[in-house]
Amino acid sequence: xxxxxQTPRYLIKTRGQQVTLSCxxxxxxxxxxxxxxxxxxxxxxxxxxxxxxxxxxxxxxxxFSGRQFSNSRSEMNVSTLExxxxxxxxxxxxxxxxxxxxxxxxxxxxxxx
Amino acid sequence: DQQVKQNSPSLSVQxxxxxxxxxxxxxxxxxxxxxxxxxxxxxxxxxxxISSIKDKNEDGRFTVFLNKSAKHLSLHIVPSQPxxxxxxxxxxxxxxxxxxxxxxGKGTHLIxxx
Numbered sequence: 088x089x090x091x092x093q094t095p096r097y098l099i100k101t102r103g104q105q106v107t108l109s110c111x112x113x114x115x116x117x118x119x120x121x122x123x124x125x126x127x128x129x130x131x132x133x134x135x136x137x138x139x140x141x142x143x144x145x146x147x148x149x150x151f152s153g154r155q156f157s158n159s160r161s162e163m164n165v166s167t168l169e170x171x172x173x174x175x176x177x178x179x180x181x182x183x184x185x186x187x188x189x190x191x192x193x194x195x196x197x198x199x200x
Numbered sequence: 201d202q203q204v205k206q207n208s209p210s211l212s213v214q215x216x217x218x219x220x221x222x223x224x225x226x227x228x229x230x231x232x233x234x235x236x237x238x239x240x241x242x243x244x245x246x247x248x249x250i251s252s253i254k255d256k257n258e259d260g261r262f263t264v265f266l267n268k269s270a271k272h273l274s275l276h277i278v279p280s281q282p283x284x285x286x287x288x289x290x291x292x293x294x295x296x297x298x299x300x301x302x303x304x305g306k307g308t309h310l311i312x313x314x
Contacts, residue, residue, distance in 0.1 A: 091243070129307055132301030132302065145301055191243030193243045
């Protein structure tokens with residue numbers, strides 16, 4: 088069974104640009120969550136989608152947005168990039184239930200110059 | 201304000217000995233706790249979890265203990281092996297389940313010395 092796939096794995100952008108990251112969840116998983124990992128803050132929850140609807144959102148500015156498609160694939164977008172947006176962006180999927188056992192992808196490493 | 205705290209950024213343990221990783225939380229609404237392990241260049245992988253109705257959960261070499269009154273949990277690895285060298289994250293969630301997102305600690309880098 089294929090795991091969670093994130094693309095691209097690495098990317099470099101400059102301040103003011105925007106970026107779109109993609110995530111394909113495990114087949115059959117309908118919930119997709121996004122997390123930001125930085126050395127100083129650890130993993131922080133961005134948002135979670137289920138059946139194309141955003142169910143919850145973390146404490147991030149509106150420059151961070153996402154969406155989910157009918158096949159459960161998800162994208163997140165960051166507009167007007169700032170230096171502080173440099174981070175590892177992790178996508179995770181989970182099946183039904185409330186056990187919170189997330190399966191993470193390898194992440195997309197974003198560097199903002 | 202950090203709701204999940206892992207106060208030891210790193211921990212070094214000899215191979216074969218017990219590794220004990222600690223985690224404290226402040227939010228009394230948390231009712232489910234998990235440990236994830238992360239190797240460089242990989243995403244975190246689920247290790248073990250515990251519900252607030254239990255005080256211990258065991259899976260092979262890994263045991264998680266929960267002390268609700270102290271708002272403290274710990275992960276014991278016995279015996280420690282070289283492949284256990286990784287960053288370990290403690291995570292917690294509330295009644296909303298996965299929809300509320302997990303709150304993670306900042307991680308503890310475990311180094312197993314040969």
